Amino acid sequence: MLRLDAELNKDIIAELKKPLGQLYPDFEDAIERIKSSEFLISVGDATFTNLINHDIYPNLGIIDNLVQRKNYDHDVIHTENILKANNPAGTITEDLWETIGKALRLCDSGECYVIDVAGEEDLAVLPCILMAREDATILYGQPNEGLVVLNVSDNIIKAQKIIDAFIEE
Incomplete structure (x- = not known):
């Protein structure tokens, strides 16, 4: 397991608070860019719900049933292809x-998958960047600021640098 240590990783934690891609304060402003994506990954419950409410279905959605640390019950999950992770x-x-x-490999069949995380999904953006195809687009919410849209190919080196700063347990 990789862990962020608040004392040792102050700079990395500060870096993670900055958007890794383009920030859209209003979800609707990003719709055209989202719809043009070849492969779409959504991380976070609010982002996932906003996509579904706009009839946009990500190839992979990662949720933890929390929005800003408050319980969130999904009634919009559009697939029976649900995987679990701790x-x-x-x-x-x-x-x-x-x-x-596993989900990324399964998505190659053309079906959509959702990963339901027991715990927290926030840092899932980093392994997604490192494992997804380079033309993938990843969406995630920047708390109280808006939606971040990033291209995998633009963030591989940065994601690896951040991962390298984690502590292995």
């Missing part, structure tokens, strides 16, 4: 890595 807050577990890898 991932405590502030970590990236081997289970999450493996589940994301």
Whole structure:
């Protein structure tokens, strides 16, 4: 398991608070770009719900049934292809890595998948960047700021640098 240590990783934590891609304060402003994506990954419950409410179905959605640490009950899940992963807050577990890898392979069949994370999905963006195809687009919410849209190919080196700063347990 990889873990962020608040004392040792102050710079990385500050870096993670900055958007890794383009920030859209209003979800609707990003719709055209989202719809033009070849392969779409959604990380976070609010982002996932916004997509579904706009009839946009990501190839892979990663949720934890929380929005800003408050319980969130999904009634919009559009697929029966649901995988489960355990991932405590502030970590990236081997289970999450493996589940994301499995889901990405399964998505190649053209079906959509959802990973339901027990714990926290926030850091799932990083393994997604490192494992997804380079033409993939990843969406995630920037708390109280809006939607971040990033291209995988533009963030591989940065994601690896951030992962390298984690502590292995």
